Amino acid sequence: MTDLDLIDRKIVAELMRDATLPIAQIADRVGLSQTPCWKRIQKLESSGVLTGRVALPDPARLGFGLSVFVEIEATDHSAEWREAFTRFIQSQPVATELYRMAGTMDYLVKVVAQGMDQYDTFYRRLTDAVPVKNVTSHFAMERIKFTTALPVNTTSR
Structure with a gap:
């Protein structure tokens, strides 16, 4: 830190x-x-503490009403697979976040789409681009809390 x-x-x-x-x-x-x-x-x-300054739009007001959290289980854990998977996700504008996880899933991807058709296109491209063992999609029904602000201590050392 x-x-x-x-x-x-x-x-x-x-x-x-x-x-x-x-x-x-x-x-x-x-x-x-x-x-x-x-x-x-x-x-x-x-120093890299601040990495950028951006505007935070409301996805729904821009027509992106579908948020999907996609669990990916990899077929293998080789460097080649990881690189191919990462390149694919980085090339997909609807994939807004990617995390490598510990636990029952290997990766978690947040996808923001205009609707089910756009998400299905992402899903088909994903499964065509890299071999995956399992894909589980969780569809958000409502965004209750969203912030990019971190809980920085501003009251003491």
């Missing part, structure tokens, strides 16, 4: 809440003047 002081953690927390805030407002909220605040943000970016 990167050793961040309290001010750095406060800056990160503010940016996670709203990355469009002006530097002056962030600086005021964390107790710095603008220049030192901006330098800290640049340092957080160059």
